[in-house]
Amino acid sequence: MGTKLVKTIEDIAKLANVSKSTVSRALNDSSLINPETKERIKAIAEEHNFCMNLPARNLSRRQSCTVGFVTHSHQCGFTVEDMFGLEIMSAIGSGLDELDYDLLMIHMKPRDTSWAHQYFDSGRVDGFILMKTGRGHAYSKLLSDMKAPYILWGVPDPEANCSTVTGDNMSGGMLATEHLIRIGRKKIAFLGGPEYDLEAQLRQKGYETAMLNAGRTIDPKLMVNGDYLMDSGMTGMKQLLEKTPDLDAVFVCGDVMAIGAIEVIQNSGKRVPEDIAVVGYDDLAIATYNNLPLTTVKQNIQMSGKLLAQNLVQSIKTGVVTHVTVPVELVVRKSA
Amino acid sequence: MGTKLVKTIEDIAKLANVSKSTVSRALNDSSLINPETKERIKAIAEEHNFCMNLPARNLSRRQSCTVGFVTHSHQCGFTVEDMFGLEIMSAIGSGLDELDYDLLMIHMKPRDTSWAHQYFDSGRVDGFILMKTGRGHAYSKLLSDMKAPYILWGVPDPEANCSTVTGDNMSGGMLATEHLIRIGRKKIAFLGGPEYDLEAQLRQKGYETAMLNAGRTIDPKLMVNGDYLMDSGMTGMKQLLEKTPDLDAVFVCGDVMAIGAIEVIQNSGKRVPEDIAVVGYDDLAIATYNNLPLTTVKQNIQMSGKLLAQNLVQSIKTGVVTHVTVPVELVVRKSA
DNA sequence: CTGTGTATTGCAACCGGTTGCATTATAGCA
DNA sequence: TGCTATAATGCAACCGGTTGCAATACACAG
Numbered sequence: 085m086g087t088k089l090v091k092t093i094e095d096i097a098k099l100a101n102v103s104k105s106t107v108s109r110a111l112n113d114s115s116l117i118n119p120e121t122k123e124r125i126k127a128i129a130e131e132h133n134f135c136m137n138l139p140a141r142n143l144s145r146r147q148s149c150t151v152g153f154v155t156h157s158h159q160c161g162f163t164v165e166d167m168f169g170l171e172i173m174s175a176i177g178s179g180l181d182e183l184d185y186d187l188l189m190i191h192m193k194p195r196d197t198s199w200a201h202q203y204f205d206s207g208r209v210d211g212f213i214l215m216k217t218g219r220g221h222a223y224s225k226l227l228s229d230m231k232a233p234y235i236l237w238g239v240p241d242p243e244a245n246c247s248t249v250t251g252d253n254m255s256g257g258m259l260a261t262e263h264l265i266r267i268g269r270k271k272i273a274f275l276g277g278p279e280y281d282l283e284a285q286l287r288q289k290g291y292e293t294a295m296l297n298a299g300r301t302i303d304p305k306l307m308v309n310g311d312y313l314m315d316s317g318m319t320g321m322k323q324l325l326e327k328t329p330d331l332d333a334v335f336v337c338g339d340v341m342a343i344g345a346i347e348v349i350q351n352s353g354k355r356v357p358e359d360i361a362v363v364g365y366d367d368l369a370i371a372t373y374n375n376l377p378l379t380t381v382k383q384n385i386q387m388s389g390k391l392l393a394q395n396l397v398q399s400i401k402t403g404v405v406t407h408v409t410v411p412v413e414l415v416v417r418k419s420a
Numbered sequence: 421m422g423t424k425l426v427k428t429i430e431d432i433a434k435l436a437n438v439s440k441s442t443v444s445r446a447l448n449d450s451s452l453i454n455p456e457t458k459e460r461i462k463a464i465a466e467e468h469n470f471c472m473n474l475p476a477r478n479l480s481r482r483q484s485c486t487v488g489f490v491t492h493s494h495q496c497g498f499t500v501e502d503m504f505g506l507e508i509m510s511a512i513g514s515g516l517d518e519l520d521y522d523l524l525m526i527h528m529k530p531r532d533t534s535w536a537h538q539y540f541d542s543g544r545v546d547g548f549i550l551m552k553t554g555r556g557h558a559y560s561k562l563l564s565d566m567k568a569p570y571i572l573w574g575v576p577d578p579e580a581n582c583s584t585v586t587g588d589n590m591s592g593g594m595l596a597t598e599h600l601i602r603i604g605r606k607k608i609a610f611l612g613g614p615e616y617d618l619e620a621q622l623r624q625k626g627y628e629t630a631m632l633n634a635g636r637t638i639d640p641k642l643m644v645n646g647d648y649l650m651d652s653g654m655t656g657m658k659q660l661l662e663k664t665p666d667l668d669a670v671f672v673c674g675d676v677m678a679i680g681a682i683e684v685i686q687n688s689g690k691r692v693p694e695d696i697a698v699v700g701y702d703d704l705a706i707a708t709y710n711n712l713p714l715t716t717v718k719q720n721i722q723m724s725g726k727l728l729a730q731n732l733v734q735s736i737k738t739g740v741v742t743h744v745t746v747p748v749e750l751v752v753r754k755s756a
Numbered sequence: 757c758t759g760t761g762t763a764t765t766g767c768a769a770c771c772g773g774t775t776g777c778a779t780t781a782t783a784g785c786a
Numbered sequence: 787t788g789c790t791a792t793a794a795t796g797c798a799a800c801c802g803g804t805t806g807c808a809a810t811a812c813a814c815a816g
Contacts, residue, residue, distance in 0.1 A: 091541075092772055103796045108774060118794055135541040139484065140772035142475035143801050150524075155510070170506040174491070177525045186544070187525040188486075189513045205427075205471040207802095208522070314709065343709050373650065373679050375711040428802055439766045444804060454764060476802035479771050543772095 090132040099132075100125050111136065142207070151180065151396055152190040152209040154199070154223070168366060168383075169215045172237065175389020176213060183397050185210075197226055204232045211400045213237070213392055216250075216283065233403075235396040237388065239282035240407050247398075247405045249391045253283050256381040256412040257290020260335045260363040263379070263414055265298045269333035269361055273306040275320045275345060277337045284309075284337050287365065291335055306331065310341050317344025325352060332360055333420065339364040339371045339380055346376060346419065361420035377417035384410050426468040435468075436461050447472065478543070487516065487732055488526040488545040490535070490559070504702060504719075505551045508573065511725020512549060519733050521546075533562055540568045547736045549573070549728055552586075552619065569739075571732040573724065575618035576743050583734075583741045585727045589619050592717040592748040593626020596671045596699040599715070599750055601634045605669035605697055609642040611656045611681060613673045620645075620673050623701065627671055642667065646677050653680025661688060668696055669756065675700040675707045675716055682712060682755065697756035713753035720746050 090096060093107040100107065102121065110117045110125040117125075128134075142148050153173055177187045188209055192199040200223075203209045214223060216238025224244035227234045235247040264272045274291045277284025292302050305327045310316035317336060321344065324331060336342035342364030349360050356362055356376060364371055367382035388410050395406045426432060429443040436443065438457065446453045446461040453461075464470075478484050489509055513523045524545055528535040536559075539545045550559055552574025560580035563570045571583040600608045610627045613620025628638050641663045646652035653672060657680065660667060672678035678700030685696050692698055692712060700707055703718035724746050731742045 094772075104773080105775075105797080106795060108772095109795090112774085116794070121794080133537060135537050137479070137772050138542045138544045139475045139478040140543075140801090141774080143473070143479050143803085144772080144774045146801070148475060155513070170510065173525070174506065177491070177527050181527045189509070189523040189525070191513050191517045201469060201471050206474045207476075208474045340709055343711060346711055370706045370709045373676055373706045374709070375679055375682055430802075440803080441767080441805075442765060444802095445765090448804085452764070457764080473802050476771090477804080479773085480802080480804045482771070 090134055092137065096125065096129055096132070096134060099128050146207065148207055148210050149184060150186040150188050150209045151211045151213060151393075151400075152188045152203050153213045154190045154192060154215070156192060156194075168368060171368065172215075172385050172389050172392070175386045176393050177389075179390035179393025180397070183393060185393070185397055197222075200226050200230055200232065204230055211235070211396050213396060233396065233400045235392055235399065237392060239286065241282070245405060247395045248407045249388055249395065250283070250407075250409050251383040251388065251412050252409045253286035253412075254290040254293070256365060256383075257287035257335070258294040259290075259412065259414040260287075260365070260381050261291045261294035262298075263416070264333040264335060264361055264363060264420060265294065265300075267361065267420070271306065271328060271331040271333065272300075273324045273328065273331045273334040274308070275317065275324065275334055275336040275341060276307065276309050278311050279309055287337050303328075310337065312338045312341060314340050314344040317341030318348050321345035321348040325349075333362070334360060335363045335365075337365050339366045339368045339378055342378055342380070342419070343370065343374060357418065357420050363414075363420045367415055371415075371417070376419055379417045379420040380415055382413050382415045384412065426470055428473065432461065432465055432468075432470060435464050482543065484543055484546050485520060486522040486524050486545045487547045487549060487729075487736075488524045488539050489549045490526045490528060490551070492528060492530075504704060507704065508551075508721050508725050508728070511722045512729050513725075515726035515729025516733070519729060521729070521733055533558075536562050536566055536568065540566055547571070547732050549732060569732065569736045571728055571735065573728060575622065577618070581741060583731045584743045585724055585731065586619070586743075586745050587719040587724065587748050588745045589622035589748075590626040590629070592701060592719075593623035593671070594630040595626075595748065595750040596623075596701070596717050597627045597630035598634075599752070600669040600671060600697055600699060600756060601630065601636075603697065603756070607642065607664060607667040607669065608636075609660045609664065609667045609670040610644070611653065611660065611670055611672040611677060612643065612645050614647050615645055623673050639664075646673065648674045648677060650676050650680040653677030654684050657681035657684040661685075669698075670696060671699045673701050675702045675704045675714055678714055678716070678755070679706065679710060693754065693756045699750075699756045703751055707751075707753070712755055715753045715756040716751055718749050718751045720748065 093111065094104045097104040097107045102125065106117060106121065107125055110122040111129060153176065155169060180187050190199055190203055211233035212227060214234060214236045216236060224236065224241065224246060228244060228246065235249065237249055239250050240248040261272060274288060276288050295302055308320045308323050310320045317340065320341065324334065334345060336345050342362055346356050346362055349356055354360055364378045364380035367380045371378035371380045391408055391410060395408065398404055430440045433440040433443045438461065442453060442457065443461055446458045447465060489512065491505060516523050526535055526539055547569035548563060550570060550572045552572060560577065560582060564580060564582065571585065573585055575586050576584040597608060610624060612624050631638055644656045644659050646656045653676065656677065660670065670681060672681050678698055682692050682698055685692055690696055700714045700716035703716045707714035707716045727744055727746065731744065734740055
């Protein structure tokens with residue numbers, strides 16, 4: 085707490101010769117208060133640059149105007165999810181800012197579920213933002229049971245009825261594949277995500293659709309799954325090269341995997357993009373800053389973050405649940 | 421707020437047939453309470469998995485057990501500072517977690533200084549964590565004037581008396597340079613940070629020391645400043661190549677600049693690391709995932725985050741200010 | 757058996773806001 | 787002038803904890 089002289093609405097009340105309820109109402113722009121009085125009070129508050137005590141207000145209003153961003157706590161290091169999560173978090177933060185909500189980081193430990201009660205039942209936060217995860221459903225259920233408002237980044241799961249925001253994975257898959265077709269590639273492989281992953285499924289569907297639209301056939305030998313990590317990008321690419329040594333393009337479902345794939349390709353003596361064109365997904369910072377800048381499908385992180393913020397707050401206030409999918413675009417750099 | 425039946429200590433009090441003060445004390449492990457009573461109350465609380473209302477507690481205790489992580493709000497996109505900041509934030513989060521403190525993101529708008537009062541005088545947070553910035557002092561002054569506890573990531577500024585945590589920049593500079601010397605490079609250039617930047621100054625001093633220790637001379641033609649952004653890495657490298665076409669190594673003060681530098685080198689027809697070895701600084705995610713993995717000086721982000729958390733909380737509780745510099749290490753990958 | 761000390765517990769005020777209801781003043785109208 | 791509708795403000799309870807101090811009980815020494 086600060087060291088200022090005027091710290092409570094009661095102090096202001098004395099200065100203005102009114103009661104503290106009047107000050108409270110004035111500062112909250114209540115229509116009950118005489119406009120002149122209101123201005124006078126506001127001026128006094130301004131002059132002493134008064135700040136209301138938020139714990140008190142929160143207690144009284146039974147809300148915290150804070151939402152929790154749920155992250156996994158790692159002993160050390162990062163995963164891809166983290167990288168994307170970290171980038172989107174910043175966008176969420178500024179989205180919330182405009183709505184006068186705050187963003188609290190919630191670290192949950194591996195198999196701990198107490199965080200939900202800890203933060204929600206204690207009145208610490210009014211809602212949650214979750215990144216899609218393998219264990220997504222488990223947490224969804226937890227939060228649904230608590231009747232806690234939350235929003236999920238990812239494809240809506242029919243079982244959970246929470247708001248969602250997600251990139252247009254299907255279009256993304258199509259954009260990437262169409263680009264590879266357009267630049268004249270003949271054998272276009274697909275390096276996907278985990279089978280259960282709804283995002284990856286849609287991207288794959290986009291790939292297939294684009295292929296079929298172009299009159300091509302879907303060849304299972306050109307398709308393999310990964311798990312978004314670098315290693316799986318490498319092993320996935322190796323498998324593809326074994327099965328189809330003459331492939332000349334690959335659409336990889338994540339940037340980090342794409343970088344792994346590129347390494348394998350180069351080690352095998354081929355060049356990117358001359359021999360094999362590579363398109364990634366997500367447009368993480370590493371795509372831009374990579375030494376061989378990645379052609380990739382760009383998720384609109386800014387817009388997504390803002391929508392996550394807005395729709396969660398809406399859901400907190402009104403209970404409305406929304407599902408929105410935000411457009412993606414292809415960013416052509418050097419890898420394809 | 422949840423939908424549970426037992427929500428306040430008063431509810432627990434009724435169940436346990438005691439007064440609410442007794443419950444409060446029991447739950448806070450006060451030594452005033454009879455051990456048996458205490459256990460009984462705790463059991464009841466446990467059974468109903470009771471969560472205390474934090475706004476209420478915070479109001480009463482006049483503290484929030486929350487610290488603010490101050491970030492710049494960007495209209496869009498990221499800067500290098502952000503990348504490092506984002507990575508360290510995660511570490512800070514888990515550090516605070518162990519101390520039962522929460523982490524709140526604070527977005528400050530360009531030339532707005534109200535955030536400080538907004539969050540501190542309102543009792544929203546008990547202290548702040550700042551990343552070193554060009555405008556570091558301005559904010560330092562602001563916070564000092566408010567008598568707000570805060571901790572800074574960066575070299576301690578003699579004018580501000582706040583706790584700090586910083587990497588060992590001098591050693592980092594030496595490690596990088598010594599490595600280049602060890603692998604037999606003859607003309608080692610230095611691509612630094614902004615002149616006013618204390619970190620960069622120390623890294624430069626490390627470079628110079630290592631050079632002198634090895635019996636080499638410091639050649640101003642081998643040194644140029646940058647601003648940590650990719651572009652400055654490119655232009656800096658161009659200047660160096662013009663001034664000294666036959667240089668065979670460069671120590672770059674930041675990973676992002678290093679990637680820019682590598683691009684320029686490769687465009688000029690030379691190879692990395694064969695013709696010119698490149699060492700970066702920070703070991704950001706992009707260093708690992710870069711297509712040409714970067715040899716770089718690794719800041720111990722995990723430890724730094726934890727120390728930022730611990731020392732800030734200590735400073736909040738006791739007023740003690742500490743300065744710690746955490747060791748760095750050289751990570752040899754492929755660029756040198 | 758009384759006095760003093762110690763261990764437990766409860767009462768009630770307080771933290772700093774919000775808000776339902778009562779109160780007062782003023783205006784409008786018959 | 788008397789009466790009611792309306793605007794502006796104040797009173798006091800409440801949100802759910804914490805904590806100083808009083809109260810009670812029981813122990814042990816004198």
